[in-house]
Amino acid sequence: xxxxxxxxxxxxxxxxxxxxxxxxxxxxxxxxxxxxxxxxxxxxxxxxxxxxxxxxxxxxxxxxxxxxxxxxxxxxxxxxxxxxxxxxxxxxxxxxxxxxxxxxxxxxxxxxxxxxxxxxxxxxxxxxxxxxxxxxxxxxxxxxxxxxxxxxxxxxxxxxxxxxxxxxxxxxxxxxxxxxxxxxxxxxxxxxxxxxxxxxxxxxxxxxxxxxxxxxxxxxxxxxxxxxxxxxxxxxxxxxxxxxxxxxxxxxxxxxxxxxxxxxxxxxxxxxxxxxxxxxxxxxxxxxxxxxxxxxxxxxxxxxxxxxxxxxxxxxxxxxxxxxxxxxxxxxxxxxxxxxxxxxxxxxxxxxxxxxxxxxxxxxxxxxxxxxxxxxxxxxxxxxxxxxxxxxxxxxxxxxxxxxxxxxxxxxxxxxxxxxxxxxxxxx
Amino acid sequence: xxxxxxxxxxxxxxxxxxxxxxxxxxxxxxxxxxxxxxxxxxxxxxxxxxxxxxxxxxxxxxxxxxxxxxxxxxxxxxxxxxxxxxxxxxxxxxxxxxxxxxxxxxxxxxxxxxxxxxxxxxxxxxxxxxxxxxxxxxxxxxxxxxxxxxxxxxxxxxxxxxxxxxxxxxxxxxxxxxxxxxxxxxxxxxxxxxxxxxxxxxxxxxxxxxxxxxxxxxxxxxxxxxxxxxxxxxxxxxxxxxxxxxxxxxxxxxxxxxxxxxxxxxxxxxxxxxxxxxxxxxxxxxxxxxxxxxxxxxxxxxxxxxxxxxxxxxxxxxxxxxxxxxxxxxxxxxxxxxxxxxxxxxxxxxxxxxxxxxxxxxxxxxxxxxxxxxx
Numbered sequence: 001x002x003x004x005x006x007x008x009x010x011x012x013x014x015x016x017x018x019x020x021x022x023x024x025x026x027x028x029x030x031x032x033x034x035x036x037x038x039x040x041x042x043x044x045x046x047x048x049x050x051x052x053x054x055x056x057x058x059x060x061x062x063x064x065x066x067x068x069x070x071x072x073x074x075x076x077x078x079x080x081x082x083x084x085x086x087x088x089x090x091x092x093x094x095x096x097x098x099x100x101x102x103x104x105x106x107x108x109x110x111x112x113x114x115x116x117x118x119x120x121x122x123x124x125x126x127x128x129x130x131x132x133x134x135x136x137x138x139x140x141x142x143x144x145x146x147x148x149x150x151x152x153x154x155x156x157x158x159x160x161x162x163x164x165x166x167x168x169x170x171x172x173x174x175x176x177x178x179x180x181x182x183x184x185x186x187x188x189x190x191x192x193x194x195x196x197x198x199x200x201x202x203x204x205x206x207x208x209x210x211x212x213x214x215x216x217x218x219x220x221x222x223x224x225x226x227x228x229x230x231x232x233x234x235x236x237x238x239x240x241x242x243x244x245x246x247x248x249x250x251x252x253x254x255x256x257x258x259x260x261x262x263x264x265x266x267x268x269x270x271x272x273x274x275x276x277x278x279x280x281x282x283x284x285x286x287x288x289x290x291x292x293x294x295x296x297x298x299x300x301x302x303x304x305x306x307x308x309x310x311x312x313x314x315x316x317x318x319x320x321x322x323x324x325x326x327x328x329x330x331x332x333x334x335x336x337x338x339x340x341x342x343x344x345x346x347x348x349x350x351x352x353x354x355x356x357x358x359x360x361x362x363x364x365x366x367x368x369x370x371x372x373x374x375x376x377x378x379x380x381x382x383x384x385x386x387x388x389x390x391x392x393x394x395x396x397x398x399x400x401x402x403x404x405x406x407x408x409x410x411x412x413x414x415x416x417x418x419x420x421x422x423x424x425x426x427x428x
Numbered sequence: 429x430x431x432x433x434x435x436x437x438x439x440x441x442x443x444x445x446x447x448x449x450x451x452x453x454x455x456x457x458x459x460x461x462x463x464x465x466x467x468x469x470x471x472x473x474x475x476x477x478x479x480x481x482x483x484x485x486x487x488x489x490x491x492x493x494x495x496x497x498x499x500x501x502x503x504x505x506x507x508x509x510x511x512x513x514x515x516x517x518x519x520x521x522x523x524x525x526x527x528x529x530x531x532x533x534x535x536x537x538x539x540x541x542x543x544x545x546x547x548x549x550x551x552x553x554x555x556x557x558x559x560x561x562x563x564x565x566x567x568x569x570x571x572x573x574x575x576x577x578x579x580x581x582x583x584x585x586x587x588x589x590x591x592x593x594x595x596x597x598x599x600x601x602x603x604x605x606x607x608x609x610x611x612x613x614x615x616x617x618x619x620x621x622x623x624x625x626x627x628x629x630x631x632x633x634x635x636x637x638x639x640x641x642x643x644x645x646x647x648x649x650x651x652x653x654x655x656x657x658x659x660x661x662x663x664x665x666x667x668x669x670x671x672x673x674x675x676x677x678x679x680x681x682x683x684x685x686x687x688x689x690x691x692x693x694x695x696x697x698x699x700x701x702x703x704x705x706x707x708x709x710x711x712x713x714x715x716x717x718x719x720x721x722x723x724x725x726x727x728x729x730x731x732x733x734x735x736x737x738x739x740x741x742x743x744x745x746x747x748x749x750x751x752x753x754x755x756x757x758x759x760x761x762x763x764x765x766x767x768x769x770x771x772x773x774x775x776x777x778x779x780x781x782x783x784x785x786x787x788x789x790x791x792x793x794x795x796x797x798x799x800x801x802x803x
Contacts, residue, residue: 057659057690069488070469070488072448072467072468075490076489076490076542076543076544076569077489077543078488078489078544162660163657163660289659289660290658290659290660290661290690292659292690293690294690294691294692295689295690295691295692296663296689296692298543299663300659300661300663300689300690302568302587302611303661303662304661342449342467344449344737344761344762344780344781345692345737345738345762345780347690347692
């Protein structure tokens with residue numbers, strides 16, 4: 001069991017194959033019901049999806065989306081031009097700079113909390129924590145409202161963590177129910193025993209299944225009932241998930257594509273994310289660790305953004321080339337930004353008052369920049385937004401009505417914070 | 429004949445102030461000027477004779493590498509002599525009215541390296557130095573710049589994993605030394621001028637033959653590096669590097685025992701190699717200080733000193749072959765660099781609060797900077 005020692009400080013729950021299949025079954029039983037795993041490619045093409053790239057610890061907005069070179073807070077890096085005339089980002093993102101025509105930047109975000117755990121919750125739920133209600137994460141909301149691709153038997157809400165083991169985070173779904181909870185894949189590895197053991201041949205596996213089916217059919221001839229049908233269906237559902245298990249195996253990918261993503265952890269995780277989205281998973285979150293740079297912020301951002309930049313650009317290119325960008329909303333966020341003030345250890349500390357998020361793909365106006373901070377980035381001077389504004393924007397970008405409510409126990413709970421609204425300037 | 433220098437006699441001579449945090453510092457060859465780089469992209473020149481401060485404007489990023497081409501002279505003696513004459517004049521004529529004209533500075537060239545990868549040449553003794561030459565030297569940060577003992581060559585290193593050799597007089601690239609697999613944090617010329625040592629983020633120190641451009645051996649300074657599995661990032665590197673005056677030892681300073689890279693939780697350490705056989709020993713502070721050693725020098729008198737920051741600032745002194753410090757000074761703020769005059773009479777520490785603290789080993793009362801002459 002892997003304990004999250006960093007931002008949330010909660011224990012992940014070990015995920016068994018059984019639990020994974022359970023989540024998968026629940027997902028597939030969503031709006032569309034069961035379907036053939038190999039059919040309906042056209043439907044899959046129109047399936048809206050959400051990809052969150054979470055720069056854990058709080059990436060510096062000054063080293064990424066809102067550089068302030070040659071100011072007292074700017075640090076040593078320069079701002080570089082991008083594919084959008086007039087828009088500059090930090091020099092540590094040269095490949096991302098070439099993707100800016102596909103991305104919008106929100107530069108006036110105030111996320112209210114400088115605490116890792118609370119900040120993450122605010123960014124993922126679009127609300128400040130309230131004692132009376134636990135709001136579901138965007139992943140659970142997306143999985144519920146968008147539904148999985150009819151062609152997929154996989155869970156609708158998957159997060160790829162940089163390390164650790166697999167887990168099931170039913171708390172992410174709160175009142176939406178555990179079937180929309182997150183399935184976590186530590187280091188992008190599939191749950192244990194999902195794939196056929198290496199020492200079992202496909203032939204012997206098929207013979208074993210054939211034998212089970214024969215016994216089942218013989219039993220059904222005399223004792224067929226709804227219960228036996230459900231029992232048989234659960235096996236077939238499991239079989240479909242296992243057959244889709246190859247989606248986790250990035251070795252099946254074209255080596256040239258894998259090379260473009262990079263043969264390192266984050267490249268592998270991004271590639272897996274694309275494969276999962278392509279296979280019909282509604283929501284994937286990839287976390288990249290870590291940006292909590294209280295000490296030597298600039299050295300560490302060189303290292304971390306050096307890992308992020310090229311694979312991220314490769315991912316955007318790949319999504320675009322496959323026609324998936326039109327249906328996939330991409331969000332690059334953290335739980336907070338970092339202080340404009342540089343501390344005595346060359347570090348930047350926690351900062352929520354004025355920072356940035358980037359979005360692209362489905363429903364987003366590429367190249368748009370909304371919001372502004374002052375000359376040294378300490379204050380939002382134009383179009384301040386909160387996480388609620390972003391939450392509305394995410395939902396509307398994928399075609400959902402963010403003014404609607406959920407009704408757990410017949411009590412209406414607005415899907416997004418009604419005190420805020422979508423950032424229309426970046427919606428396509 | 430001067431009495432032997434005693435590290436315990438080190439006393440603060442003056443504090444030189446700048447409005448922004450400082451990054452690096454070096455004395456010019458004469459010891460008259462202290463140059464300090466700042467987070468405002470400037471280099472500040474402090475004249476120890478007159479107390480004047482001059483900004484060198486030309487870099488567009490932070491500067492960590494500062495090196496000089498010029499003839500070392502008994503500069504500190506010049507400073508002391510001029511100050512004595514000035515004091516005598518004040519005794520006769522009173523303060524405020526009269527200043528002795530300072531002696532003309534001996535000519536020298538400053539070469540500085542910044543985090544945009546540029547090297548800039550300056551006439552360091554000019555009234556207001558301007559960039560003479562700018563060379564795009566490295567892709568990414570220049571982390572250190574040093575001058576060969578004969579003053580004809582410059583070595584620089586940086587984030588492109590390269591060490592580069594340049595002609596000091598015209599900035600022509602002589603050779604690129606390739607072999608490091610991570611950012612090169614520091615570089616030093618051996619006093620015999622035939623070899624260069626460099627050390628990277630991963631604690632790999634290399635001994636380069638300048639003629640062939642080949643690294644003949646690697647030295648292990650890996651206690652100065654760590655991959656922090658919690659934050660999934662590397663910390664380390666030689667934040668300072670220096671040969672002993674006789675070339676028998678090489679020191680690499682940095683941080684060790686890192687338990688939290690992103691909070692800088694670790695301890696300063698200096699790995700000192702016997703240059704002949706490559707065997708290493710580790711110098712550590714006697715106090716339980718948390719932070720990084722950012723500066724290190726061998727003093728010609730046989731002891732060594734390092735400056736560090738993290739939880740305040742310190743200067744530690746080690747005698748002879750001792751591995752535990754025998755003396756310590758406390759500095760306000762985080763010490764970020766350490767420089768020693770050519771004659772060994774003074775050292776300077778640049779700190780995160782914008783001050784350069786100038787210490788002297790010569791006995792006497794602490795003095796304050798002389799006010800600049802009235803115009």
